[in-house]
Amino acid sequence: MTKQIVRRHVFEQQDALLKELFDRIGQVADDAIRQHGNFRIVLAGGRTPEALYRKLVHLDTDWEHWFIYFGDERCLPVDDPDRNDTMARSAWFNHVAIPPEKIFRIPAELGAEQGAMHYRQTIATVVNFDLVLLGIGKDGHTASLFPGNELGITTESPDVLAIKNASKQPPQRISLSASRLSRSEHVCFLATGETKSRALELWESGVDLPVSAITPVNGVDLYTDLTEKEE
Template sequence: MKLLEYPDYEMLAIDVANTLAGELTAALDREGRVLLTVPGGKTPAPMFDVLCGVDLDWSRVDVMLSDERWVPEVHVRSNTKLVRERLLVGRAAKARYLPLYAKAEEPEKVLAELEVCIAEALPISILVLGMGADMHTASLFPGADGLDAALADDAPVLVPIRSSHVEDIRVSLSARVMNGAISKHLLITGEAKRAALDRARGQGAEQAPVAAILDDTMVHWAP
């Protein structure tokens, strides 16, 4: 893990967007298609606003979330809604989006179908993640039903996650798939999350799921 500190979140968003643009350009020089995986939530939105205007061949970029709430794309809590409104616009509108949600009451009924398109696009070229103050990343929450499956060495691509601490059923990439990324970035803000990161480095992934993906990860922090 390497930690980069920024004076404020605006500088973090601009620097990370520029870093991702350079990595995407380099990956496109090597590969016919590349896979960019991003988090939901409010933290990455300003970075999306910068990245979507970068001049590169977005038609050869696949975009996917690291995790998703099991709600329709138009739902106010949908991570997909945010990505479509803030990242898949401007030049980045030409990118292909790989969904983690399909119309079904429970994810187990359609996960196999969703995994087919994702498996064809793997490995992840560039992975961007967030982290909560509880040390979760993607939808890998401490104590959640599905966490053990998501942390297993032979984990599937997608894992349903259920937790009493969150409102919706989640679908998350497994740690195995996330750690297969060529480049990994973690975005965190605030003193509480910085302290949580420090705690996570001394704990196992069962107690601090973010610890499962910290090896070789570039952590970007702003107060």
């Protein structure tokens, strides 16, 4: 497996972290639209991403050229408040002019197997994403790729995995594979709050965690408010 390159960006305050990501996403979007006419971004779930999405409402950009995808989804009914697409719609999409047909939600209400099959078809024509946003769980999981489960790290792995035994509720989920998430020009991890500190320590010490399986050619950027511990 390709060695992972990690660039760490540490901020004392979450507001500063969100401002830095806000600016970076705007710049990457502008560059992508200028270079090839659209900007393809993969979204994460979680509280810090939600705060970022609320901030992105105020981004000065050409929303007409944004294409939105999701890194994972819980197998819950449409509009369930615990779904990532429900959160993103409430925090962001309802307030900007992204064309609805350019928001590609995961049909997780169909169940893990059928929903994963549909989403594989949805993203089949996307060669590389421009930017992927990912969170980190306290067990080192990212998207819905959990320790002990299939991560999809090889090029032969399906781009979208049906997850049936996640270690968090609900157990049935759908997730882009590690290999597919790695096919992006930019990958940004967000890790805030003390509950993530142990996972970051393990990750940075070389422990084999799902977050370690995301290996884009250009490396990954970790945005965190957790400083490195003194030796």
